[in-house]
Amino acid sequence: MEKILILDFGGQYNQLIARRVRSEHVYAEIKPYNRISVDEIKKEGYKGIVFTGGPHSVYDPASPHYDPSILNAGIPILGICYGDQLIAFMENGIVSSADNSSEYGKTTVNLSDNALFRNVPETNICWMSHSDFIKTPPASFKIIAYTDKCPCAAMYDEKRSIYGVQFHPEVTHTEHGTQMLRNFVFDICGCCGDWKMDDFIDQSIDKYRKQLEGKKVILALSGGVDSSVAAVLIHKAVGDNLTCVFVDHGMLRKDEGNLVEQTFSSKFGINLIRVNAEDRFLSKLAGVTEPEKKRKIIGEEFIRVFEEEASKLGKIHVLVQGTIYPDVIESGSGDSAVIKSHHNVGGLPENIMFDELIEPLRSLFKDEVREIGTRLGIPHELVWRQPFPGPGLAVRIIGEITKEKLDTLREADAIFREEISKSGQEVLPSQYFAVLTDMRSVGVMGDARTYGKTIVLRAVKTDDFMTAEWARLPFDVLERASNRITNEVKGISRVVYDITSKPPATVEWE
Numbered sequence: 001m002e003k004i005l006i007l008d009f010g011g012q013y014n015q016l017i018a019r020r021v022r023s024e025h026v027y028a029e030i031k032p033y034n035r036i037s038v039d040e041i042k043k044e045g046y047k048g049i050v051f052t053g054g055p056h057s058v059y060d061p062a063s064p065h066y067d068p069s070i071l072n073a074g075i076p077i078l079g080i081c082y083g084d085q086l087i088a089f090m091e092n093g094i095v096s097s098a099d100n101s102s103e104y105g106k107t108t109v110n111l112s113d114n115a116l117f118r119n120v121p122e123t124n125i126c127w128m129s130h131s132d133f134i135k136t137p138p139a140s141f142k143i144i145a146y147t148d149k150c151p152c153a154a155m156y157d158e159k160r161s162i163y164g165v166q167f168h169p170e171v172t173h174t175e176h177g178t179q180m181l182r183n184f185v186f187d188i189c190g191c192c193g194d195w196k197m198d199d200f201i202d203q204s205i206d207k208y209r210k211q212l213e214g215k216k217v218i219l220a221l222s223g224g225v226d227s228s229v230a231a232v233l234i235h236k237a238v239g240d241n242l243t244c245v246f247v248d249h250g251m252l253r254k255d256e257g258n259l260v261e262q263t264f265s266s267k268f269g270i271n272l273i274r275v276n277a278e279d280r281f282l283s284k285l286a287g288v289t290e291p292e293k294k295r296k297i298i299g300e301e302f303i304r305v306f307e308e309e310a311s312k313l314g315k316i317h318v319l320v321q322g323t324i325y326p327d328v329i330e331s332g333s334g335d336s337a338v339i340k341s342h343h344n345v346g347g348l349p350e351n352i353m354f355d356e357l358i359e360p361l362r363s364l365f366k367d368e369v370r371e372i373g374t375r376l377g378i379p380h381e382l383v384w385r386q387p388f389p390g391p392g393l394a395v396r397i398i399g400e401i402t403k404e405k406l407d408t409l410r411e412a413d414a415i416f417r418e419e420i421s422k423s424g425q426e427v428l429p430s431q432y433f434a435v436l437t438d439m440r441s442v443g444v445m446g447d448a449r450t451y452g453k454t455i456v457l458r459a460v461k462t463d464d465f466m467t468a469e470w471a472r473l474p475f476d477v478l479e480r481a482s483n484r485i486t487n488e489v490k491g492i493s494r495v496v497y498d499i500t501s502k503p504p505a506t507v508e509w510e
């Protein structure tokens with residue numbers, strides 16, 4: 001399979017570069033610059049390499065540098081921003097820093113006639129984000145773009161097929177940026193676009209059918225997109241040798257447990273063990289009010305329940321996990337690679353021995369996992385499920401968790417979600433839910449005074465959940481949700497809407 005290497009120098013758009021390339025049906029993988037040598041790159045047979053941007057200056061002693069022999073490896077290269085400056089630096093060009101040459105934001109760039117800019121207008125708006133700039137390109141390079149401030153906004157070495165651009169073609173603010181990446185991948189690297197989702201599905205099924213033949217396989221199913229897709233994919237490969245354990249900790253949303261059970265048991269015919277462990281979790285959580293303690297208890301108990309179920313099944317050879325690419329990408333900006341840990345309940349159980357760990361979605365981004373889920377026939381509401389924290393409603397109930405509070409929150413949350421989906425909004429918030437506070441306030445119902453609890457409605461817009469904006473929901477949606485919650489949910493006398501962004505608040509209340 002043809003593939004492109006994204007050599008990571010710590011830039012913020014690196015995942016985006018890989019996604020853009022993959023959306024052209026060319027497989028792209030990201031490697032930290034210090035985790036792959038020139039020899040390994042040659043051995044892997046990459047059709048092209050992208051040097052990413054990064055936060056450093058090439059003259060900074062701590063800045064990431066790469067083995068200059070890569071430029072003579074006979075593989076086309078595209079350097080972006082820092083990657084562009086690094087190429088200039090490695091080949092003895094002059095990279096300078098001048099306050100009046102830094103550019104940030106949308107910038108008009110004048111482009112020459114060049115393979116990289118095929119089908120792109122001569123004058124193009126590009127996204128810039130740099131303070132250093134290339135003053136003089138290396139001797140073998142020609143300038144192929146400039147701006148008012150930047151004499152060398154792009155350069156190339158025709159003989160070696162090495163290109164550098166100061167701007168970011170991968171961000172949508174660069175007009176025709178996708179066309180430039182397409183030109184690089186197809187015309188310059190000679191890829192033909194053979195990475196197709198259907199092939200991925202067929203090849204995975206085929207591979208795991210052989211690899212797991214006769215082995216007993218187990219998977220912890222949460223009902224989230226990743227574990228659901230992994231379950232259906234592996235089931236297609238091993239059939240009844242797969243057992244899914246669905247630990248219902250009692251902190252799921254309304255009807256969620258039943259949806260998971262019906263989908264996987266009835267629709268797909270997967271061996272599913274649903275463990276109704278609500279009482280067990282609630283008794284462990286009794287009297288606990290501290291958020292991190294709640295998380296810890298739920299995480300530990302989850303693993304314990306899973307282990308108990310697994311041990312009832314006899315010898316299990318293989319554990320399947322729904323890890324996806326953003327969970328495993330290592331950061332290239334430091335010497336010690338940081339692997340993002342699975343931010344979820346039910347990490348790898350330590351006390352059970354499995355011969356093998358299989359992560360069939362390890363190379364995929366979330367949108368690719370969703371595409372595969374759809375192709376495998378998983379219902380829309382599961383494939384497009386909004387993120388839901390592993391500890392579930394436990395982090396949406398302030399204070400101690402009780403069965404009564406869970407039921408109250410489930411009702412209010414279901415009403416809010418229903419009103420949002422009924423409102424037919426074109427773009428749904430990234431995450432939206434209700435929170436049950438332990439605050440009481442005075443109300444009036446009929447002629448009587450009430451003293452009920454307060455529900456908070458929360459809806460946010462975000463790309464990465466690291467930062468988030470509160471969603472500007474239409475007032476009539478909020479009004480309908482509020483009316484219905486105070487009328488239909490016992491014990492609630494007030495509904496408020498959370499208008500705090502992240503930071504300073506977090507998405508969840510606990």
Ligand code: XMP
Nearest residue numbers: 343344345387388389390391465506507508
């Ligand atoms: P915060 O509250 O940190 O949430 O702004 C960011 C995203 O992470 C989810 N989240 C969790 N997911 N276990 C999870 O699996 C957790 O303990 C947890 N806490 C927060 C949250 O729903 C949001 O999508």
